[in-house]
Amino acid sequence: MDKNSFLAYIAGFIDGEGCILLSKHKCKKSKRGFEWKPMIKITNSDKHVLLLIQKVIGGYIDKGQISNIGRKRVYQLVLNSSNLRKYLDKIIPLLIIKKKRAKLLKLALDETINHRKSSYNVSDVDIKLEKIYHKIKELNH
Numbered sequence: 001m002d003k004n005s006f007l008a009y010i011a012g013f014i015d016g017e018g019c020i021l022l023s024k025h026k027c028k029k030s031k032r033g034f035e036w037k038p039m040i041k042i043t044n045s046d047k048h049v050l051l052l053i054q055k056v057i058g059g060y061i062d063k064g065q066i067s068n069i070g071r072k073r074v075y076q077l078v079l080n081s082s083n084l085r086k087y088l089d090k091i092i093p094l095l096i097i098k099k100k101r102a103k104l105l106k107l108a109l110d111e112t113i114n115h116r117k118s119s120y121n122v123s124d125v126d127i128k129l130e131k132i133y134h135k136i137k138e139l140n141h
Contacts, residue, residue, distance in 0.1 A: 008094045010087075022039075022129065023037045036108065040084065041076050108136075
């Protein structure tokens with residue numbers, strides 16, 4: 001399978017088994033006491049398929065938990081901002097169900113990059129990211 005076809009396959013997995021989120025984590029190293037973490041998590045009971053996706057776009061696989069439904073072990077492939085910066089632009093056009101969330105996540109990634117590269121006011125960036133956070137959260141529920 002060529003890389004473009006495989007990216008479409010990954011987009012299908014994200015639409016069906018993925019969770020697109022922007023989370024706010026406590027961070028002692030940050031002056032604000034927290035940091036924003038854009039991520040996509042893909043959950044599946046077939047670790048092999050997650051390893052195939054990981055081989056192409058990176059990320060890390062959580063060791064897995066026992067599901068309450070069917071008592072099967074489920075695994076999560078977690079894609080963080082460095083993986084997303086490389087592939088999100090290529091995956092967004094291929095998404096159907098979660099395209100709007102992915103576009104919002106892309107905005108969040110851009111804000112975090114712009115903040116690091118310039119003299120943006122931290123509070124302005126946090127306000128923008130907080131709005132994006134709530135929009136994604138609303139779409140996820």
